[in-house]
């Protein structure tokens with residue numbers, strides 16, 4: 575489907591949008607790309623982000639966008655090494671919790687929490703990362719019944735291949751071919767929102783025959799960029815396929831899954847990464863994502879975009895073209 579698209583922050587490079595409606599406004603929590611001069615590599619060292627901004631809006635396709643400024647920086651995080659990647663924010667009992675991935679001083683990704691009284695920050699980080707956290711790209715679902723679930727993980731530079739059963743391996747193992755693909759993790763959060771309430775478990779994505787997707791199925795298997803939203807009582811788990819550059823989704827009946835693969839939300843954009851957030855606002859659904867058109871293809875300098883997202887009568891998401899033809 576060809577659809578009208580809007581760049582949201584033309585004056586700066588923003589990526590990986592998490593989006594939520596708080597207090598009647600739509601809030602965007604993106605990564606903040608900049609030109610740090612680090613050479614491009616498969617570890618993603620060139621994504622060397624060091625702070626977050628928050629944006630809000632009342633009208634997605636036409637209204638003004640408010641920049642609430644810098645709300646959290648690596649220099650404020652006691653355990654910081656480098657690379658503030660994709661974050662997310664959840665609201666509970668009057669407080670806003672920002673979850674962010676960051677490499678610690680041993681260059682290991684952990685997930686941290688920072689707290690604010692306002693959806694637009696500033697956010698005050700905890701002294702230590704969440705116990706037992708690893709890898710990156712946290713996305714939090716408020717299930718509406720008092721339970722919150724974190725989805726996280728990513729391959730290659732995201733370090734998920736360094737873990738099995740929530741324990742660090744001596745050396746990384748990436749499954750291949752017909753082996754079951756590595757996939758995202760999900761864990762319910764503790765009542766105080768500061769820790770996992772349980773051991774993270776794999777987010778199983780099944781094919782049309784009820785079999786888990788295999789590592790060789792690179793056009794469908796999970797790579798990074800977890801997002802979860804609910805539509806008509808079903809759980810829509812969406813994600814990037816990384817090296818095949820697709821945003822895909824799978825549907826389940828509960829927050830843990832299993833989820834059955836459904837199809838492509840967004841075909842490849844200009845740039846290597848593809849990453850998104852989905853939200854309903856004022857009766858319409860929107861896909862927020864990024865591409866590298868404004869930076870003329872520099873993969874580490876990405877720009878925020880939005881367009882409407884539509885479902886068919888069976889609840890299937892209608893595929894959007896990443897590059898208008």
Ligand code: FUB
Pocket residue numbers: 589590605618621659660710711728798799847848849
């Ligand atoms: O922004 C850095 C990383 O690039 C994100 O964490 C990934 O999802 C990819 O978008």
